[in-house]
Amino acid sequence: MTALSTDSPMPTETSPAQLRERKDRRRAWLLLSPGLLWMALFMVLPMCMVVYVSFWTQTTFSVNSTLTTASWERFLGSATYLHAIGTTLRVWAIVLAATLIVGYPVALYIGLFVRNKTLQTALLVACVIPFWTSFLIRVIAWRPMLGTEGAINTILMKLGLIHEPLTFLLFSEFSVLVGMTQIYCVFMVGPVTFMIGRIDPSVIEAARDLGASFGTIFRRIILPLSLPGVMVGAIFVSVMVLGEFATAASLSGRKVNLLGNIIVSQVGSLKWAFAAVAGVVLTLIITAVIALALRIVDLRKEM
Template identity: 85%
Template sequence: MTTVTTDMPDTTETSPAAAREANERRRALMLLSPGLLWMILFMVLPMLMVIYVSFWTQTTFAVNDTLTTASWERFLSSATYLGAIGTTLRIWAIVLVATLVVGYPVALFIGLFVKNQTVQTALLVACVIPFWTSFLIRVIAWRPMLGTEGAINTILMNLGLINEPLTFLLFSEFSVLVGMTQIYCVFMVGPITFMISRIDESTIEAARDLGASFGTIFRRIVLPLSMPGVIVGAIFVSVMVLGEFATAASLSGRKVNLLGNIIVSQVGSLKWAFAAVAGVVLTIIITAVITLALRVVDLRKEM
């Protein structure tokens, strides 16, 4: 064979398509890098550090980097700390259900029955009004509400429904549950409203035209289509409730000890290794909960 010339470009040179692809990959990397860098510096590295510190040796007033499993053994063999895990999980489960029970009807109302977009937005904004003030104020505001001489007890006594104030209202697990449900409800309402308002009005009309009553339409159309919203809301609420300590500290009168409270008190007394153990346990629990939630609904398919 002698010289055969073709119109094909020289293979050593990159083709325009490949150049374009490389270009796009570079742009994607550029968009990604600030976030990635931030995550590595301020999340991945500290996480690894926490795991590392949890194996350090803790003496009364100091830690040194001799590796030991002593903190882990102490944590896992202590009834108090295992009990804290139980309390955290129980409160998480109750608050999750409570935010769903309170939040879903609100979301259903805003997303399905309010047709006007402006009103929809206004109502959602109204839901976050409590967030215009500080977290601490929001939590502490429950005290004059629930206390023995608080609003609820006064009203009930004046109505003659009770003779002496109800004491379980404040500084109990009950007050923690009430406080947390109120604070985190909006994180449930938002995502569910978003999913419900995305349901095409005509699919609901079509179901109605096919003879389904409102209850059936809710069960078969609205509920399944809003599930991704429920899952996203549940993840928001779970992550925040599981890591909570402030509500429990100020509303339970130190009767309710969550994992978060343990971390705070251990860090306060400079027990770094021990706090790290609790931190790792908490992270494992949160990861497990999120994994579980994502198993229920394939978010990638739905969003």
């Protein structure tokens, strides 16, 4: 914060208050401009480029800037790619539901039932620690867990519960769903715990004194107050799952093709225009999801 003293000669009709306000506003924009410029150049511009290139002409190994809708027609006319949109949406919906089901009770426990601050912090830290392992390592760690000679099959066989290894565990949509749920559920637990932890215990105490059952308290107090946390968590999880490709690439054995995987494979075979089309479709889906979520919750207030 440097002194941005820009004492311009003072026109007599503007009051000192207006001058000060103008100066403060100029200072705010000056401080903000490098960041906004960075975002405009390195985020907005590339995104515009994706839209632009999706209308370029694709030849076998290159693109040229003759505008055409050929890539779009091919994309929308192909059952494989429409299927990929379906898969992306299905995986997103299931993982979102799974993170909520897995995460919410945990958040409830940490935020409401653990009243010891140290233990609360310790549990939250325990949830975050896995993040200090590389994302890709965490994904690949599911292979020895779920494989035919992996931990789960080995244990089940030892226990005599099964005689043949379960093959659906790995290289299937199931493994992708499990992997994503494990990796992303913390993004649900965090915001929800935060919102539940903010509930004044005396409110719940008072409700209990008035004879409300836990069910009623949950429905009337805890659930509504934790909802912004759920929405923030849902935004995080949605954005990350929709843009995913690594988990599917690593755990599905190429059986699950998300839009992300399509982009990666198209880029790999230098089909830039085609990758761009998939990118635009993905952008539209994510925009729709975020817009929906933002209608329910004002992100700026919750942060």
